Amino acid sequence: MNARRRADLPHELVFLPLGGTGEIGMNCCCYGAGPADDRHWLMVDLGVKFGEETDPGIDVVLPDVSYIAAEKSRLVGLVLTHAHEDHLGAVAWLWPQLQCPIYCTPFAAQILALKLKEAGLDEQVPVKTMAVGARFTLGPFALEFVAVTHSIPEPTALLIETRQGRVLHSGDWKIDRTPVLGQGMDEKRLRDIGAKGVDVLVCDSTNVLREGHSPSEADVARRITDIVRQAEGRVAITTFASHVDRIVTAIRAARATGREVVIAGRAMRNTIEAARACGMLLDSGRLLDEEEFGYLPPGKVMLLCTGSQGEPRAAIARIAEDIHPHVSLEPGDLVIFSSKTIPGNEKEVGRVLNNLARLDIDMVTGDDDLVHSSGHPRQGELALLYDWVKPRALIPMHGEPRHLRAHRKFAQARGIDDVAIPRDGHILRLCPGPLAEIDEAPCGRLHVDGRLIVPGEDGPARQRRRLSFSGIVFVSVVMNQRGDLAADIEVMSDGLPMGLEGELAAAAEQALGAMPKPRRKDREALAETIRTAVRRAADGLWGKKPIVKVAIVDV
């Protein structure tokens, strides 16, 4: 590229989101510094999004980073703000395309190492562990991990300084002045950064529709302890597997009330291991295995388990269906959902709550009591951050379109006039200001399908979705040299009401019979004629047109 460089292009700092603008999850954005024909790129976060029912058979969705991968020699690194799946879950899938060094704090490095090991990449990927508060330089980017508070250990905002300007990329955050673990939000540093001037704040919008301030983890800890203290039977607490603060809270509540702690769920065990490797959870005592649950008296046990989002294979879902191999609850036992239901998971969570109700088990959720606090800022917290950082311009991130739009309105009402709602694949110039969309880059989403990465927009999941509405019919037609049927037409279907195959075969035969022999030589026309006849027959019998595939075999 240098060869083609035009010396007169201005130096700019640009922002290119490749995922996570206007949807939940799959966070990935790139910052580019330099002239348009000689940019260096920095990638911030590389997360997954979980598959939705509109993409059947897909558990994991990845951002398409091929635009940056094509320029990977100019990618100076990938920085991870924290260890949540929607910020680092895609690394093990996509690093082979990017081949760049990765920078993150110790806890994220622990979580990432596990994933890289599972993918067989642990020997290859250069992961540089940096302390919270660390400053480091990658190509034209001077960076700093600034401590914030969130629902996972070591959450950071990223200060990005280039010759062209300064950006604070908030990551996911809230203001919690009494967190259970960690040093808390570095308000002093944020004020200092603000005093020096911030061009653009790229900011979490998740809870912008909520007024006031989020409750602190300490408030949640008090309520959970009270509730556990009053419980007479077994207590199970389910929360996000990565929420170490909440895990500590639950363990402390158990210790305070004389209960042993049993852990169920692999993801939670992994988190605990990662936390301990980083010096957390060291005073939590012995945590028991699922197998030990049944031997403990009801009033002496607390189960800490996964499944707060209704994941059907997670521990609490199986307990609620009474099919867990080691844990069962009885009428009068208590389950605390120390979590909120992420939008889109309502049905799944409802299913678990209903199954627990069928077993006559008591429940407390975040709707009933203060057993959860979100890790994202409400309006009061946003206003405080604006006040500390005093950004000239703002890019609302992390939220659905209605949140991004509400965030724009909120920021503008507080005097930040220059607000641009980002869109995946749209390159925004940040500095020199004002914010302006200057270019587009290809982007999109990929599906992890089985163990393959396939296109997300028009891949196999979309085909399967069509199959799921109206099923499929296969027609085998064996023809001889004379243009006659060499055997009966064979019809096989799946996903249709019983008993239609005979009539569909008859329709195929009739269509063939009505076709003059010379025309049958055109095998494509023959197949299309039969296909159309079978679809029409299905529509007449059933009222739906299935997918029809016709194989013409010559003998």
Next chain:
Amino acid sequence: MNARRRADLPHELVFLPLGGTGEIGMNCCCYGAGPADDRHWLMVDLGVKFGEETDPGIDVVLPDVSYIAAEKSRLVGLVLTHAHEDHLGAVAWLWPQLQCPIYCTPFAAQILALKLKEAGLDEQVPVKTMAVGARFTLGPFALEFVAVTHSIPEPTALLIETRQGRVLHSGDWKIDRTPVLGQGMDEKRLRDIGAKGVDVLVCDSTNVLREGHSPSEADVARRITDIVRQAEGRVAITTFASHVDRIVTAIRAARATGREVVIAGRAMRNTIEAARACGMLLDSGRLLDEEEFGYLPPGKVMLLCTGSQGEPRAAIARIAEDIHPHVSLEPGDLVIFSSKTIPGNEKEVGRVLNNLARLDIDMVTGDDDLVHSSGHPRQGELALLYDWVKPRALIPMHGEPRHLRAHRKFAQARGIDDVAIPRDGHILRLCPGPLAEIDEAPCGRLHVDGRLIVPGEDGPARQRRRLSFSGIVFVSVVMNQRGDLAADIEVMSDGLPMGLEGELAAAAEQALGAMPKPRRKDREALAETIRTAVRRAADGLWGKKPIVKVAIVDV
């Protein structure tokens, strides 16, 4: 049956729910009077439930009423408490099995007539229209429609009296002392009924988790009028198509603020027509058609439309996607969601809200302001009804399992000790008391698939769900008399990643080749061998095992 009657069996009043216990929708219960071998049945409500994503391609789910249909000579009638889909939507589908007279109030009769006409049944079905408050006798059942309040015109509770005892079947209700339309809840009659003694109250549980009293329609009307008054651009209000009170509120708000009213959505037009046929909405003035929307100045128009549950083909969804043929909104226009999101519809509603946000349109929902009030009783209202009716026993209905369980707890805390949570297909003896499960009847659910009614539990939707996870492969194998391939093996697939078919065909050929010729004569064994080989090959290449179907054709 009389022939086999044993004279010594006791006379009982029993309750048999066939749908709607522990799920939302598909309400259908039966009351049986007489000795166990000589019961007469009364059916109350016959509603649909909407299909879920776990049943792809299914829009409508029906209760399986074959147990009652098999004794239809002993079915004295079907009584409909009100006109909501989940109470009468299955009549046009299932009446041919039941062939009984139907009793309902005038508004429900209007709504039903439309459905029967569409199904070509309007000439055959005997629908008896009864006034709210009417008393009538069907076989051993003396019945009375008691006026309640709810989110549709002419909602009723049903008083059921037999020689064995008295039951009040609440239907769906709330206590609204200032409804927009209708005579209001007949508190006096309910108190009188209570004074004479009620054995069992069969009661709505939908909002039992909420404390206090529901706001009145009058409160909602005031807020909506204020919001419309402040709006400067176009206003669209979406609500449940059948919510005539709310439609009246919206029209009055438009008239009060000098706006014309445009109606969009067939279901809402149908409701308005039915309401007018019953003497409602007569003073609402001219309601305009969609085509007229574009000609009116922004400040002079209100659109009243369907789609409050995010239905993708409804008016507001198409407006939000900017693909509606006649209506488009612009930045600064306002959409009021005068509705609540029914659990399970969150994603769909979210999609509409986000699309509106992308168009920069302002929104108000029931989460933001008092623009909706539920039609179901909160705890304060339940306590009042208990106080009026003073039931000896209670059966919680209309809710998910966690609501039914919470209702039991709530009722028991208020001195109603005898509470039984009903289950579809389980026959409860109501009188003589106490409540007791005495028998089971077959039940289940049916799917409307295309225009056929098919089994719900193990029908084509379940097959299609399997298809939607891992796709399908068809293999055509043409064999000659000598046991050799007469043509190349043909593989066609759908829902698999691209480019696997060649290798799957190779796996099929290899499996065939490895099979000794004499064994190939067993066509079933041959097909199974090929099927297994193809599945294994797909698993190796992709990591998933698709459905594989093999056609062996002999020439």
